[in-house]
Amino acid sequence: MRLADKFDRWVEDGPFTSEDLGIYRIIYALGALLVAPDIAWLSDYPDFMFRPPPGPLQLLSGFPSPATLIGLEVLRSVILIMLGLGIWTKYVSLAAWFILSATYGVTFCLGKVDHTILLTLPPLVLAFANWGNCFSVDALRRRSESAGQAQWPLRLLALLIGWGFFAAGLTKALTGWLSFSSQASRGYFVLGFVTQDRTHWLARWIAEHDVLAAWEVVDWMTVAFELSVLISLPWWRAFRITLAVATIFHLVVLLIMNIDFSHAVVAYGAFVSWGATARRISSSRIGRSGLRVLESRRQLLTGAGGRILLMVLAIAVGAGAWFLMVSPTGTISTGPIGSNLIIVIGALIGLTYLTFEARAAVTEIRRQRAGSAEQPVP
Structure with a gap:
């Protein structure tokens, strides 16, 4: 087999389903609503501090007006809600990438560029994975069987995430x-x-408790982790294990250094088997009870009443995300709540996955030992 054929088979090899991406699209939209920043405060800065990074923002002569920045926030929320509902998914995904890039790009005009680009990548890449084929308004409209799930966009997203960490570690x-x-x-x-x-x-x-030796270990572990993300890329299992470790790493960084990497954790969610997780939950006692309740309320979700309910839900989600973003309570800092919650949940999911992987590895070792013990000695 030619090298090109092997590469093509590798690119299209993957465990992800349309259900996985459909659930992740909803999770991504909610996560982005929670972690996307308030940018209206940028209009308070004088224009002499405006230092845009290379790109189209250099066409601006200063920080946009308050009305423009608030309008950008409102438009961003509307687009993310439409993405979560799965309305015109491919085009809305590209719009989400554009408006999130503009959001973070404006914050970079103060001279500091963060790693938040990871949050902008999923809608750009997964727009071409048709992540609106399941659990979306688009899917209800079409009511047709979709083709098999393309895997190459997930490989591309994994490559972009891995390369971002590799560049940081190498630097x-x-x-x-x-x-x-x-x-x-x-x-x-x-x-x-x-x-x-x-x-x-x-x-x-x-x-x-300042221990220099411990800090030196942290230095080496940080570089090793950032390089390992790209190195693990050829194998899905190794890559997912590395991301699971990354979620715990980000939680430790939050607890010790108060640095928020929730945007990265949201991006990692693209590689979770959400469909299998949902099936496991639905087969549990609590899941079956929830399904019975939803089945009894099915009529509420159809027709004009269903559309009104979805609209009310969308407004509630958008208002909640805005509440957390702008910290309206004054003395109580509500802004970090959503980001911290995402990091904690991500670490719990990562730890659970690592536990399952460790249990599977122990089971396999025991099986191999039992098999070798049953073989007759020559």
């Missing part, structure tokens, strides 16, 4: 991050603790 390795004479992670921790009020969760305890 660290080449710029002295691994030097034994300094602890780079400790430097970031101290900077955030002293100047950025990153003093929550375990930060104060870590500051009181």
Whole structure:
């Protein structure tokens, strides 16, 4: 078999189904609503601080007006709600990518570029995976059997995520991050603790128990993790295990350094077998009870009443996301709630997956040992 044929088979090999992507589309839309930032405050900055990154934002002469920024937030919420409902999914996905890129691009105009690009990648790539074929208004309209799920968009998304982490890890390795004479992670921790009020969760305890050797281990583990994401790409199982470890890594970073990587956790969700998880939940006692309740309320979800219910639900979700985004309670910081919740849930899912993988590995080892013990000795 030619190398090109092997590559084609590898690209199209994968475990993901239309149900997986349909459920993930809804989860992604909700997650993006929760973690997308408030940007109206940017209009308070003077234009001399406007330093746009390379790209179309350089066409602007300064920060947009408050009305423009609020309009962008409203439009972003509407598009994400439409994406979750699965209305004109492919085109709305591309619109979601564009408006999220514009959202984060404007925040980068203060001179600091973050890793939030990972949140913008799924709608751009999965628009071509037809992730609106299940659990969507589009699917109800068509009412036709869909073709087999294309796997190459998932490979492409995995490559983009892996390359982003690989570039970050390689940069660290080449710029002295691994030097034994300094602890780079400790430097970031101290900077955030002293100047950025990153003093929550375990930060104060870590500051009181400052161990240089532990920080050096963190430096090496960080680089090893970031490089491993791309290295594990050829094997779906290894890649998913690496992402499961990543969710726990992000939770530790949140607890110690108060750094939010919820946007990355939302992107990792594309590689979860949501359909299998939903089937397992539906077969449980609680799941069967929930299905019976939904079946008894089926009429509420059809016709004009169903459309009104969906509209009310969409408005409620959008209002809740706005509440968390702009922190309207003043003294109580509601903004990080959604992001922190996503990181915690992601870590729980990752830990559960690792537990299942470890149990499967132990079972396989025991099976092989039992098989070898039954073989007669020559």
